[in-house]
Amino acid sequence: MGLLNLLSANRSENLFLPAHGRGNALPKNIKTLLRLRPGIWDLPELFEIGGPLISEGAIAESQKSSAYEVGVDRCWYGVNGATGLLQSSLLALARPGQAVLMPRNIHKSCIQACLFGGLTPLLFDVPYLTDRGHASVFDRKWLQRVLKIAKEFEDDIAAVVLVNPTYQGYSADMESLIKEIHSHSLPVLVDEAHGAYLISQIRPDLPKSAISFGADLVVHSLHKSASGLVQSAVLWSQGDKVDPFKIERTIELLQTSSPSSLLLASCESSIKELIESKGIKKLRSCIEEAEVLKDFLIKNEVPLLKNSDPLKIILHTSKFGLSGIEVDKSFIRKRMIGELAEPGTLTFCLGLSSHKRLGKRFLRIWNEILKACGKQKPCFFKRPPFSIVSKPYKSYSDSWGSNFEKVNLKDAIGRISVEMVCPYPPGIPLLIPGEILDEARVDWLIEQKSFWPEQISDFVRVIS
DSSP, X not given: OOHXXXXXXXXXXXXXXXXXXXXXXXXXXXXXHHTSSTTTTOOOOOTTTOOTTOSSSHXXXXXXXHHHHHTOSEEEEESSHHHHHHHXXXXXXXXXXXXXXXXXXXXXXXHHHHHHHTOEEEEEOOOEETTTTEEOOOOHHHHHHHHHHHHTTTOOEEEEEEEOSOTTOOOOOHHHHHHHHHHTTOOEEEEOGGGGGGGGOOOTTSOOOGGGGTOSEEEEETTTSSSOOTTOEEEEEOSSSSOHHHHHHHHHHHSOSSOOHHHHHHHHXXXXXXXXXXXXHHHHHHHHHHHHHHHHHHHTTOOEEOOSOTTEEEEOGGGGTOOHHHHXXXXXXXXXXXXXXXXXXXXXXXXXXXXXXXXXXXXXXXXXXXHHHOOOOOOOOOOOOOOSEXXXXXXXXXXXTSOEEEEEGGGOTTOBBOSOBOOTTTTOOSBOTTOBOOHHHHHHHHHHHHHSTTTSOSEEEEEO
16 A cells, blocks of 8 residues: 555544644644645745744744743744754753763653764663553652762763653653752753643643743644644743754754745644633643543543543553553554553553544453453563663764674673664663663663564674
8 A cells, every 4th residue: 555545544543643633633724724725835935934043924923922922932843843853952052072961761862962962961760660661750859869970970961851741641740850950050951742732731730831840941742742743843942041042053953944834834823722712622621531531441440550641541551461562453453543552551642632432442442352362460570770870881972983793682791882772662762872781781671672572673783
């Protein structure tokens, strides 16, 4: 089947990203635009339109308006997803030779930015949930310990990166974490790709955006957690810790000089939905519907895990000894497609579409899977053998560019990696270039291979 046919194929229940649910929840004005003559919207940076880095034109005015409405100093629309704006942010925060402190559950794009900028990634461990195999959130006490140990490395730390909420929807007390980082006179970048809708602040019991707590830079993926098209994103900036000129220079370095006018219009429209009354009403309705759905499934003994994101359902498959990756295949055969299959869980993204009839169907499919597989003993996952803070044994950029050989994982003890081992999704590295494969890491990766048979290879590339 050709690509065009795949794009238009009926996939029945869409519980994956983008959050607009295959167009169902796109902003009304974007739907109207797409109904016009095909391609009429595909325009260059005409004078009256401008671009994200041009000081005049409709886009410049739109960015100013969005920043004002959200209560920050500046914002830039992105057409290379959260990836492009996260990388631009890191390069604006740090000079070549400096280090950036970031959690082990960071997205691979931030690690890759260290290659572009000649930066040292100082990686810190995070709490780990062995019953499901997930990285968890941490508190201020944990961060204080991290910062204390990081200083012992004697690197010139330029900034700290945080991830909140996580892919699965866990959220930390961001106010206390940001206060701690700022007390060390360091700027903080928050990868809030999965939390764009938090700027709506529709209910006090839901997490708030890191913007509310003074984060210097915050990146939102507008297709993951708002109604934007894929690749639409926004970078918010506030305070005086990061020079806007540096941000614009790095965006120019990494983003296309011919940004899609359609994606830029999608940025504007999806942000407006998060701050205007009609959009907030739509979001509130989606959240309330999602909570009813979760209550129904829990009442009927479907093993769901608690998180902070009402729009994400985490099915705890390992509670019954089942792999989320295999359970995902069963759901797909029943034409219900989730977002994130992992060894211990399967995460479904409800997005901003309505799923009023989902509950009974979900319950039926899950019970059929249980009947076919049978309940088994709960499966637990070994905590990764990461130090509380670590950095590559050899420079990340030097290792990445080194001559290499491909060896069996079992024979890699004592060798230095030149590659990133990163099951997808969610794009969180288990190994990065420059790290030494000691016995504990190799044993753990071999174990991970048994959980991710199609995503992790028996071989690894190491410096020759």
